[in-house]
Amino acid sequence: MDRRIYEHPVLKFDRGRRVRIIFEGREIPAYENETIAAALYAAGIVHFNYSGRLKRPRGPFCMIGKCSQCMMRVNGIPHVRTCITLVEDGMVVEREDVHDAELPTPTKKMKVEYVTKDYDIVVVGAGPAGLSAAMQAAKLGAKVALLDQNPFLGGQLIKQTHKFFGTKDSYAGTRGVEIAKMLVDEIKDYENVDIYPSAQAIGYYRREGVLVAFQSRRLAEYRVLKLRGKRYVVATGAMERSLVFPGNDLPGVMGAGAAQTLMNVFGIRPADEVLIIGAGNVGVIIAYQAAQAGIKVKAVIDILPKTAAYLVHASKIRRMGIPVLMRHTIREAYGKGKVEGAVIYEVDEKFRPVPGSEKDLAVDGVWMAVGLTPSVELLELMGAKIKFVRELGGYVPLRTQYLETTLDGVYVAGDATGIEEASTAMMEGKIAGISAAFSLGYKADWAEKERAHAMKWLDEFRSSPHYARIKEGVQKVLIQK
Amino acid sequence: MSSETHRFEHPAIVCRCMDVTLEEMIQTFNAMVKFLGSFDADTYRRMSGAVTGFCQGRGCLQHLQRILSGELRKIGVQLDPEKLVPKRRPPLQPVPFAVFARLEEGEKQ
Amino acid sequence: MSSGEGKEGKPKKVEPEDLLEMQKELNAGYISLEDLRRAGNLPPDEIVEKGIPVPVFDCLENIPCTPCHDVCPTGAVVMETMNDKPKVIWEKCTGCTLCAQACPGLAITIVYPKFGEKRLKGKRPDAEKLWLVSIPYEMLPIPKKGEKVKVYDRGHRYLCDGEVYTVIKSPRFGTVLVNVLVPGECAFEAKYVEVMRDEQ
Numbered sequence: 052m053d054r055r056i057y058e059h060p061v062l063k064f065d066r067g068r069r070v071r072i073i074f075e076g077r078e079i080p081a082y083e084n085e086t087i088a089a090a091l092y093a094a095g096i097v098h099f100n101y102s103g104r105l106k107r108p109r110g111p112f113c114m115i116g117k118c119s120q121c122m123m124r125v126n127g128i129p130h131v132r133t134c135i136t137l138v139e140d141g142m143v144v145e146r147e148d149v150h151d152a153e154l155p156t157p158t159k160k161m162k163v164e165y166v167t168k169d170y171d172i173v174v175v176g177a178g179p180a181g182l183s184a185a186m187q188a189a190k191l192g193a194k195v196a197l198l199d200q201n202p203f204l205g206g207q208l209i210k211q212t213h214k215f216f217g218t219k220d221s222y223a224g225t226r227g228v229e230i231a232k233m234l235v236d237e238i239k240d241y242e243n244v245d246i247y248p249s250a251q252a253i254g255y256y257r258r259e260g261v262l263v264a265f266q267s268r269r270l271a272e273y274r275v276l277k278l279r280g281k282r283y284v285v286a287t288g289a290m291e292r293s294l295v296f297p298g299n300d301l302p303g304v305m306g307a308g309a310a311q312t313l314m315n316v317f318g319i320r321p322a323d324e325v326l327i328i329g330a331g332n333v334g335v336i337i338a339y340q341a342a343q344a345g346i347k348v349k350a351v352i353d354i355l356p357k358t359a360a361y362l363v364h365a366s367k368i369r370r371m372g373i374p375v376l377m378r379h380t381i382r383e384a385y386g387k388g389k390v391e392g393a394v395i396y397e398v399d400e401k402f403r404p405v406p407g408s409e410k411d412l413a414v415d416g417v418w419m420a421v422g423l424t425p426s427v428e429l430l431e432l433m434g435a436k437i438k439f440v441r442e443l444g445g446y447v448p449l450r451t452q453y454l455e456t457t458l459d460g461v462y463v464a465g466d467a468t469g470i471e472e473a474s475t476a477m478m479e480g481k482i483a484g485i486s487a488a489f490s491l492g493y494k495a496d497w498a499e500k501e502r503a504h505a506m507k508w509l510d511e512f513r514s515s516p517h518y519a520r521i522k523e524g525v526q527k528v529l530i531q532k
Numbered sequence: 533m534s535s536e537t538h539r540f541e542h543p544a545i546v547c548r549c550m551d552v553t554l555e556e557m558i559q560t561f562n563a564m565v566k567f568l569g570s571f572d573a574d575t576y577r578r579m580s581g582a583v584t585g586f587c588q589g590r591g592c593l594q595h596l597q598r599i600l601s602g603e604l605r606k607i608g609v610q611l612d613p614e615k616l617v618p619k620r621r622p623p624l625q626p627v628p629f630a631v632f633a634r635l636e637e638g639e640k641q
Numbered sequence: 642m643s644s645g646e647g648k649e650g651k652p653k654k655v656e657p658e659d660l661l662e663m664q665k666e667l668n669a670g671y672i673s674l675e676d677l678r679r680a681g682n683l684p685p686d687e688i689v690e691k692g693i694p695v696p697v698f699d700c701l702e703n704i705p706c707t708p709c710h711d712v713c714p715t716g717a718v719v720m721e722t723m724n725d726k727p728k729v730i731w732e733k734c735t736g737c738t739l740c741a742q743a744c745p746g747l748a749i750t751i752v753y754p755k756f757g758e759k760r761l762k763g764k765r766p767d768a769e770k771l772w773l774v775s776i777p778y779e780m781l782p783i784p785k786k787g788e789k790v791k792v793y794d795r796g797h798r799y800l801c802d803g804e805v806y807t808v809i810k811s812p813r814f815g816t817v818l819v820n821v822l823v824p825g826e827c828a829f830e831a832k833y834v835e836v837m838r839d840e841q
Contacts, residue, residue, distance in 0.1 A: 060780055061815060102551045105543070105551045112548070117590045119626065149549075155630070163630060214708075215745055217705055223708050223711075224708035224712075226815065254622025265625065265631065273631050290591075292594055297542045357668040357669075360670065361704055363744075363748040368670070371797060371833060374663060376660060383540050383541070410660075431620045432621070432624060438614065511723060514722075516703050516724075
């Protein structure tokens with residue numbers, strides 16, 4: 052079985068050289084730009100391991116190194132997160148029982164290297180916010196480290212095939228994937244920026260002022276990065292929310308972002324027929340992208356009475372014949388070893404089930420697009436004050452208008468400040484990057500202008516009735532210093 | 533849909549890493565109230581096992597918070613959302629033991 | 642819920658086709674012609690009478706988005722701030738279709754009333770009744786010139802068959818524009834096409 056997409060209306064996939072991996076004795080074709088998880092999915096393998104206590108079959112949920120559901124034994128090394136580990140020719144991949152103690156029996160010697168380095172500014176996260184922050188700081192002359200936990204830079208931009216809204220300043224009309232390419236190409240030109248892909252921040256030690264990151268570009272080759280930044284910009288993005296329902300852990304049930312990663316980054320159809328839960332912007336956009344990938348979307352459902360998506364996005368899939376059912380939610384997903392179907396039902400105005408409204412959809416994918424929540428764990432660990440703000444999607448850091456948190460010298464930008472858009476993330480990144488560099492004494496007129504412009508732009512953007520809530524939310528965490 | 537009248541094929545999983553079901557989360561809550569009378573997220577985490585796995589709650593912390601505050605509301609307790617955040621400790625991501633076991637080796641500038 | 646949920650209460654197996662007619666309301670993302678008329682997004686009759694191209698903006702919300710305004714060479718799309726809804730000055734539009742190609746929401750179609758009467762007279766017998774509709778398109782397969790397509794409305798209701806007059810693929814926008822000849826009465830309803838090809 053080959054689930055790869057070879058013809059796509061807007062994307063071209065650079066898969067690189069063809070290699071092969073061995074999964075449980077079977078040879079599987081793969082490409083060198085694919086992660087192990089992607090290559091397995093391309094071969095139709097969705098069951099990656101057995102869960103700890105209940106020994107349930109499991110497969111990836113997030114596809115970006117956060118959920119740990121994709122762990123497998125690779126070349127004798129247990130617990131490898133296959134969604135962020137690139138394939139290598141001849142790799143031996145096996146399912147594992149994730150709670151069993153397993154002695155690593157690596158097929159080659161593990162390499163561990165320790166790197167200690169000083170920087171003006173350490174930027175954590177290379178999505179639209181982190182890239183913009185690093186770029187502005189670098190333009191001002193600061194020495195910058197930019198790290199991201201994924202093998203590819205660009206954050207979630209790299210999976211956005213739709214053209215962006217906004218204005219010329221925010222690349223409106225350009226597809227996210229192209230914006231990512233432009234930003235990444237540009238940042239690579241700066242000699243004063245060190246880029247660390249596949250590097251996860253694992254700790255921050257306040258007394259020493261050191262951020263420790265764990266980098267693994269290839270299997271069994273590890274680097275421990277001890278990075279001392281005079282300033283930090285935390286642009287760690289967000290994590291997808293999920294729902295609790297019977298069968299929610301079946302392989303094939305995944306976050307919308309995971310499905311996007313497979314479809315739009317790797318060009319792989321994760322399923323043939325899907326149910327999408329959540330008719331906000333992400334839900335309807337992913338339905339559209341699924342159709343572009345040749346996947347049949349059986350329905351997009353949402354428990355709310357009115358779609359939270361831009362009407363233009365929602366109407367785009369309505370005219371294509373994709374049903375959007377408001378006031379509907381999922382009762383259960385069912386199937387043997389993987390999802391084979393889902394039962395949905397209608398709710399009344401008090402969210403109680405409407406008797407007799409159950410509908411059974413035969414699907415091999417259930418994708419959840421039920422919102423995002425800011426990833427603030429690093430900021431919490433660093434000691435920044437956070438506050439629960441519903442309008443911003445969860446716990447977010449207090450910050451000044453220049454995006455400095457309660458910790459001096461620690462800035463924040465992008466979805467980690469509250470769930471918003473890629474365009475606002477870029478603007479926030481500019482503000483944080485410039486402000487961090489200014490505080491170190493770097494100066495330039497253009498940067499003053501750029502920062503003022505970004506702040507004005509954000510204010511205007513948030514004046515849209517669509518974002519009135521965000522504006523309110525931001526007020527709740529704004530501090531003076 | 534009430535679970536009394538319908539038997540589901542699969543459990544509803546709250547924490548995937550530690551395999552904690554929704555049913556168990558509720559049982560744990562009830563036990564916690566009965567025996568400890570304590571209500572914070574850290575205790576709930578320790579007793580239920582949720583948010584203690586490989587991913588450190590990236591998937592299930594939101595569920596734990598929602599279940600905890602929801603169940604508390606049922607017994608008339610309003611919890612300050614700031615108390616719903618468990619303490620974070622490094623490492624924030626799973627790291628092979630081998631990496632730290634060799635911390636002295638080959639450090640380079 | 643229902644205590645009678647036994648074997649008889651087994652949920653009904655459904656396919657998307659069974660669900661399509663449900664929730665044809667704005668809240669569920671369905672825009673009706675009436676919604677557009679009420680919002681003033683449809684051209685007045687006298688403009689249509691003139692047989693000049695008219696853009697139809699399925700854009701009813703104040704969202705921060707400006708490409709249609711930025712790209713318009715004649716200033717026919719007016720917008721004060723980025724959050725304003727685009728307002729069309731009908732007389733200024735030349736039907737260049739740039740806005741339809743630029744719109745990130747694929748919300749704009751261009752209707753060219755009486756196109757057949759003006760441009761195809763004598764070339765084909767049905768010229769009189771044909772209007773031209775330009776529809777942005779990002780799916781596969783991409784329609785080809787001369788090909789027959791099925792034409793759908795905003796809720797995927799089949800309207801009529803159409804014929805692809807031309808296909809514009811501009812690298813600048815990356816969104817294909819399919820220009821379809823349809824009977825005049827379908828023109829303002831037409832919003833989506835599907836290729837009818839044997840191998841599909």
